[in-house]
Amino acid sequence: xxxxxxxxxxxxxxxxxxxxxxxxxxxxxxxxxxxxxxxxxxxxxxxxxxxxxxxxxxxxxxxxxxxxxxxxxxxxxxxxxxxxxxxxxxxxxxxxxxxxxxxxxxxxxxxxxxxxxxxxxxxxxxxxxxxxxxxxxxxxxxxxxxxxxxxxxxxxxxxxxxxxxxxxxxxxxxxxxxxxxxxxxxxxxxxxxxxxxxxxxxxxxxxxxxxxxxxxxxxxxxxxxxxxxxxxxxxxxxxxxxxxxxxxxxxxxxxxxxxxxxxxxxxxxxxxxxxxxxxxxxxxxxxxxxxxxxxxxxxxxxxxxxxxxxxxxxxxxxxxxxxxxxxxxxxxxxxxxxxxxxxxxxxxxxxxxxxxxxxxxxxxxxxxxxxxxxxxxxxxxxxxxxxxxxxxxxxxxxxxxxxxxxxxxxxxxxxxxxxxxxxxxxxxxxxxxxxxxxxxxxxxxxxxxxxxxxxxxxxxxxxxxxxxx
Amino acid sequence: xxxxxxxxxxxxxxxxxxxxxxxxxxxxxxxxxxxxxxxxxxxxxxxxxxxxxxxxxxxxxxxxxxxxxxxxxxxxxxxxxxxxxxxxxxxxxxxxxxxxxxxxxxxxxxxxxxxxxxxxxxxxxxxxxxxxxxxxxxxxxxxxxxxxxxxxxxxxxxxxxxxxxxxxxxxxxxxxxxxxxxxxxxxxxxxxxxxxxxxxxxxxxxxxxxxxxxxxxxxxxxxxxxxxxxxxxxxxxxxxxxxxxxxxxxxxxxxxxxxxxxxxxxxxxxxxxxxxxxxxxxxxxxxxxxxxxxxxxxxxxxxxxxxxx
Numbered sequence: 014x015x016x017x018x019x020x021x022x023x024x025x026x027x028x029x030x031x032x033x034x035x036x037x038x039x040x041x042x043x044x045x046x047x048x049x050x051x052x053x054x055x056x057x058x059x060x061x062x063x064x065x066x067x068x069x070x071x072x073x074x075x076x077x078x079x080x081x082x083x084x085x086x087x088x089x090x091x092x093x094x095x096x097x098x099x100x101x102x103x104x105x106x107x108x109x110x111x112x113x114x115x116x117x118x119x120x121x122x123x124x125x126x127x128x129x130x131x132x133x134x135x136x137x138x139x140x141x142x143x144x145x146x147x148x149x150x151x152x153x154x155x156x157x158x159x160x161x162x163x164x165x166x167x168x169x170x171x172x173x174x175x176x177x178x179x180x181x182x183x184x185x186x187x188x189x190x191x192x193x194x195x196x197x198x199x200x201x202x203x204x205x206x207x208x209x210x211x212x213x214x215x216x217x218x219x220x221x222x223x224x225x226x227x228x229x230x231x232x233x234x235x236x237x238x239x240x241x242x243x244x245x246x247x248x249x250x251x252x253x254x255x256x257x258x259x260x261x262x263x264x265x266x267x268x269x270x271x272x273x274x275x276x277x278x279x280x281x282x283x284x285x286x287x288x289x290x291x292x293x294x295x296x297x298x299x300x301x302x303x304x305x306x307x308x309x310x311x312x313x314x315x316x317x318x319x320x321x322x323x324x325x326x327x328x329x330x331x332x333x334x335x336x337x338x339x340x341x342x343x344x345x346x347x348x349x350x351x352x353x354x355x356x357x358x359x360x361x362x363x364x365x366x367x368x369x370x371x372x373x374x375x376x377x378x379x380x381x382x383x384x385x386x387x388x389x390x391x392x393x394x395x396x397x398x399x400x401x402x403x404x405x406x407x408x409x410x411x412x413x414x415x416x417x418x419x420x421x422x423x424x425x426x427x428x429x430x431x432x433x434x435x436x437x438x439x440x441x442x443x444x445x446x447x448x449x450x451x452x453x454x455x456x457x458x459x460x461x462x463x464x465x466x467x468x469x470x471x472x473x474x475x476x477x478x479x480x481x482x
Numbered sequence: 483x484x485x486x487x488x489x490x491x492x493x494x495x496x497x498x499x500x501x502x503x504x505x506x507x508x509x510x511x512x513x514x515x516x517x518x519x520x521x522x523x524x525x526x527x528x529x530x531x532x533x534x535x536x537x538x539x540x541x542x543x544x545x546x547x548x549x550x551x552x553x554x555x556x557x558x559x560x561x562x563x564x565x566x567x568x569x570x571x572x573x574x575x576x577x578x579x580x581x582x583x584x585x586x587x588x589x590x591x592x593x594x595x596x597x598x599x600x601x602x603x604x605x606x607x608x609x610x611x612x613x614x615x616x617x618x619x620x621x622x623x624x625x626x627x628x629x630x631x632x633x634x635x636x637x638x639x640x641x642x643x644x645x646x647x648x649x650x651x652x653x654x655x656x657x658x659x660x661x662x663x664x665x666x667x668x669x670x671x672x673x674x675x676x677x678x679x680x681x682x683x684x685x686x687x688x689x690x691x692x693x694x695x696x697x698x699x700x701x702x703x704x705x706x707x708x709x710x711x712x713x714x715x716x717x718x719x720x721x722x723x724x725x726x727x728x729x730x731x732x733x734x735x736x737x738x739x740x741x742x743x744x745x746x747x748x749x750x751x752x753x754x755x756x757x758x759x760x761x762x763x764x765x766x767x768x769x770x771x772x773x774x775x776x777x778x779x780x781x782x783x784x785x786x787x788x789x790x791x
Binding site: 019107199201204205208418419421422425453454456458460461462464465468469470471472 | 692
C-alpha cells in the first residue's frame with residue numbers, strides 16, 4: 014500500500030480508530046498492529062509476507078538462543094547463522110542477478126562466453142529495510158546491548174510495523190520494542206504532531222518531488238540528446254527530488270507512527286545545508302547512516318586500528334552502503350565517491366585540526382553530492398560518463414523547457430520547500446515537534462493551506478524512490 | 483478540554499477551513515478562467531465553447547489535427563479543436579458539446595495508434611477536470627471511467643490542478659487576439675528543427691511490422707468510437723474520420739484493420755497516411771508525424787476539395 018494512495022487514506026483512520034478503541038487491551042493493540050501491518054504489505058503482494066515471517070521467526074529464535082548461550086563460540090555461531098539467513102535472503106532476491114550478469118560479462122571480457130545465468134526474480138518491497146532491522150536485533154543481543162523479547166507478537170510487530178516496513182526509517186530494537194511492550198496512552202500533542210507531519214510529508218512527496226520528477230525523467234530517459242544546461246538542471250532537480258521524496262516518506266512514516274503513540278527517530282535534518290560531507294551523512298537518511306556506522310564501520314574496527322585501516326573501513330562501509338541501495342555498479346560508484354571524499358575530509362580535518370569547513374563548505378558539499386547523484390540516477394554507467402563529460406565540456410546553451418507551466422510550478426514549489434526548510438533551520442524548530450507548538454486553530458489553518466496547495470499543484474502519484482531499494 | 487473534544491475540534495476546523503479556503507480560491511480562479519480564451523490548456527476549449535454554435539465545420543484530434551488542418555481553406559465558419567496529447571475520450575467529449583440541432587461537419591483525425599494502444603484507458607479526459615463543477619456533460623464523461631480524483635467533490639480546486647499558472651498568465655496577458663484565431667497552429671520549421679529533422683530522416687527507422695500483425699483494438703477506444711458514430715447520426719453531424727499523412731509508414735496491417743473497424747461502424751473513413759509518398763520534399767514535414775506549414779497547406783487544400791465534394 015502506498016502512503017499517497019486512497020487505500021491508505023481509508024486504511025489509516027480505520028486502524029487508528031480500532032486501535033484506540035482497544036486502549037485498555039494493550040496486547041490486542043499489538044495484535045491489531047501486526048495484522049494491519051501484514052495487510053499493508055500484502056496489498057502489494059501477499060506471497061512475500063512469507064519472507065517477513067521467516068526473517069522474523071529466525072531472528073526471534075536466534076535472539077533468544079544467543080542470550081541463553083554462555084559460550085562465546087556458540088554465541089558467534091548463532092550470530093553467523095542469523096547473518097547468513099538474513100543476508101542470504103538479500104543475496105538471492107536482490108543481488109543474485111547482479112552478480113550473475115557481472116560474472117557473465119567478466120567471462121565475456123576474457124573471451125569465454127557463458128549462457129545467461131540470470132533468473133526472473135521479483136525484488137520484494139522493503140527487503141533491505143526489514144533485513145537490516147532484524148539483523149540489528151540479533152547483533153545487539155550478541156553485543157549485550159539489549160535483551161531479547163519473550164513476546165512473539167511484540168517482535169513480529171517490531172519487524173513489520175507498517176509505517177516503517179517498506180522504506181524505513183530503520184528503527185532499532187532498543188528504541189521500538191520497549192515502546193511496543195509498554196502501554197501507550199493517547200496524547201493530543203502526538204496526534205497534532207503526527208497529523209501535521211503526515212500532511213507536510215504528502216506535500217513534499219506529491220507536490221515537490223513528483224513535479225521535479227517530471228523534468229528529471231524527461232532528461233534522464235535519453236541523456237544523449239540534451240545539452241549541458243538541461244543535464245545540470247535535471248541533476249540539481251534530482252538532488253531535491255530524492256530529498257523531498259524520501260524526507261516526505263519519512264515524515265509520513267514518523268507522523269503515522271505518532272498517531273499510534275510511537276516515537277521514531279529523526280531521519281533527515283536539512284542535509285543540503287551541511288558544511289561538509291561528514292556533516293551531510295549525519296543529516297541524510299540518519300537511520301541508515303547510523304546503522305552503517307554502528308554495525309558495519311565500527312564492526313570492521315572503525316578508527317581503532319590506525320589511520321590506514323580507518324580509511325579502508327570507511328571505503329568498505331560506503332561501497333557496501335552504495336550496494337545496499339541497489340544491485341548496480343552505479344550505486345557502488347556512488348558509494349565510492351562518498352567514501353573517497355569522506356576519507357579526504359578526515360585527512361584534512363585531522364591535519365588542520367578543524368571540525369568543519371566554513372559556509373563555503375555548503376557549496377562544496379552540494380557539488381560533491383550532486384556529482385554522486387549523477388551515478389545514482391543515470392540509467393547506465395555509460396549515461397553517467399556521458400553526463401560527466403557534458404559537465405566538463407561546458408557547452409551551456411538554453412535548457413530544455415518542456416511544459417512551461419509545469420516547469421514554473423516546479424520552481425515555485427521547490428522554492429517553497431527550500432524556504433520552509435530554511436525557516437525550520439533558522440528558528441531552530443523541530444519539524445517533529447512543530448504540531449504541538451501551535452494552537453488547534455493555527456494548526457487547522459496550516460493544514461488547510463497545505464491541502465489547498467496540494468490540490469492545485471499535485472503531480473500524478475508515483476512510487477516512492479526508496480521503494481526500489 | 484477533554485482529549486476527544488480536542489481531536490474533534492481539530493478535525494472539524496480542518497474540514498471547515500479547508501473547505502472554505504478551497505471554495506474562495508476556486509471561485510476566484512473560476513472567474514478568471516471564464517475570461518481566458520488564449521492558451522492551449524484552458525483558453526482554446528473556452529474559445530471553442532464560445533464559437534461552437536456558430537461554426538459549420540470543426541476539426542478534432544491531437545496535435546496532428548491541430549497542425550494539419552487549416553480551417554481557412556474550408557470555411558469561414560470553422561474551427562480547429564486539435565490539441566496536443568488528446569485522444570479519443572477527449573474527441574468524443576468535444577463532439578458532445580456541439581449543439582444537437584445544428585447541421586455541422588465534423589472532421590476527426592484518428593490514427594491507428596488511437597485505436598490499437600492496449601494501454602489506453604481514457605485518461606486524456608482529465609484535461610477537462612476544471613469543468614467538472616460547471617458542465618454536466620463533462621462531469622458525466624469524467625465519471626464514465628472514474629478518471630477524476632474522487633476528492634474533487636469536496637475540494638473543487640483539484641480541477642484546476644497544474645492549470646492555475648496558465649489561467650493567471652493568460653488572464654493578465656492574453657497571448658494573442660483570440661477573435662482572429664481559428665485554432666490552427668501551423669508549424670514553421672526553425673533552423674534547429676530542420677537540422678534535427680534532416681538527421682532523423684537520414685536514419686533508417688525500421689519499424690517492427692511483425693508485432694503489428696497481432697494488434698488488438700482497445701475496447702475503451704472502440705466504445706468511444708461507437709459513441710461518436712451514434713451521436714453524430716442522431717444529431718445532424720456529418721462525420722468524416724481521417725488519418726492524416728505520416729511519413730514513411732511501412733506497416734500497413736494496422737491501417738487495414740482500422741479501415742475494417744470504420745466500415746463496420748459505417749463511418750466515412752479516409753486514410754491519407756501515404757498522401758505525400760510521391761513527394762519526397764522534406765520541407766513538407768517537421769518530423770515523421772507532423773507536417774510543416776507547407777505540408778499542412780497542401781494537404782488542407784486537397785482535402786477542402788474532397789470534403790466539399
